Amino acid sequence: MPGHPERPERLLAVERLLAERDWLGWERREAPLATEAELEFAHSAAHVRGIRQLCERGGGAIDPDTYAVEASWEAARRAAGAACAMARALRAGEAEVGFCGTRPAGHHAERERAMGFCLFDNIAVAAELAIRELGCERILVVDWDVHHGNGTAEIFRHRADVLVANIHQAGIFPGTGASGDLGSGPGEGFTLNLPVPAGAGEALWLSLLEREIVPAAVAFEPQLILLSAGFDAHRADPLANCTLEAESFAKMARCLRRLARELDAPLGAVLEGGYDVNALADSVAATLAALAAPL
Numbered sequence: 001m002p003g004h005p006e007r008p009e010r011l012l013a014v015e016r017l018l019a020e021r022d023w024l025g026w027e028r029r030e031a032p033l034a035t036e037a038e039l040e041f042a043h044s045a046a047h048v049r050g051i052r053q054l055c056e057r058g059g060g061a062i063d064p065d066t067y068a069v070e071a072s073w074e075a076a077r078r079a080a081g082a083a084c085a086m087a088r089a090l091r092a093g094e095a096e097v098g099f100c101g102t103r104p105a106g107h108h109a110e111r112e113r114a115m116g117f118c119l120f121d122n123i124a125v126a127a128e129l130a131i132r133e134l135g136c137e138r139i140l141v142v143d144w145d146v147h148h149g150n151g152t153a154e155i156f157r158h159r160a161d162v163l164v165a166n167i168h169q170a171g172i173f174p175g176t177g178a179s180g181d182l183g184s185g186p187g188e189g190f191t192l193n194l195p196v197p198a199g200a201g202e203a204l205w206l207s208l209l210e211r212e213i214v215p216a217a218v219a220f221e222p223q224l225i226l227l228s229a230g231f232d233a234h235r236a237d238p239l240a241n242c243t244l245e246a247e248s249f250a251k252m253a254r255c256l257r258r259l260a261r262e263l264d265a266p267l268g269a270v271l272e273g274g275y276d277v278n279a280l281a282d283s284v285a286a287t288l289a290a291l292a293a294p295l
């Protein structure tokens with residue numbers, strides 16, 4: 001859709017920069033297609049079928065922000081499939097860290113509906129796969145996209161086996177993620193919302209990660225850490241008002257890498273937002289360099 005912030009140039013910019021840097025030494029893998037059964041780990045069959053049928057008809061608008069075209073069915077299944085393949089590879093011990101450079105993003109998609117540019121919640125599908133098929137009993141999801149990951153939060157809010165920790169700018173889309181929302185039922189205490197004000201910068205973001213999320217994670221003892229890696233808290237991003245730099249994401253990535261090492265758990269990141277293409281590419285490269293650096 002012309003003029004839409006979630007556009008192919010985002011990934012092209014990331015790939016161009018990483019190719020110039022010889023992919024920072026990372027092994028590249030093609031994203032496989034998720035099966036409909038895998039998508040239904042986190043979504044209703046009706047939602048999965050609805051997206052497939054919309055794409056088969058040529059696509060269209062789902063809401064004022066969110067649309068699909070014919071090719072979105074394959075793209076969305078590859079985005080979720082990449083997250084699943086990464087979870088399998090990490091659990092098999094093939095690597096200690098992984099990153100899915102995919103679109104569309106996922107963390108706004110709820111069990112029953114697409115929203116916020118997201119069709120399926122890629123990280124939620126992977127987390128469910130890890131629990132159902134890979135023997136994980138506890139998974140930590142950290143979401144540092146500038147927007148609250150309402151989809152992942154909704155899918156796991158009643159669950160004690162997935163701790164979902166979000167740092168996000170308060171008062172912007174989607175409006176959820178208040179600090180008093182701790183989850184519900186058996187999941188109470190397994191939702192950690194850390195809203196920040198407009199203008200928040202590296203010092204606040206990094207301190208919330210180090211002082212709130214890391215201690216909660218150490219107590220939770222996850223066997224897998226998944227990161228919803230959005231880069232729209234960058235100061236150049238047109239959709240929000242935080243002031244991180246590419247190097248800020250590298251510092252947060254190093255913090256999570258140390259946590260993962262301490263917990264002896266692998267760490268897998270999935271791309272979410274980030275709408276200034278140059279800031280996005282710089283931030284992804286800085287994050288990948290930090291994740292791969294020796295501790």
Ligand SMILES: [Zn+2]
Nearest residue numbers: 145147232273
């Ligand atoms: Zn976002």
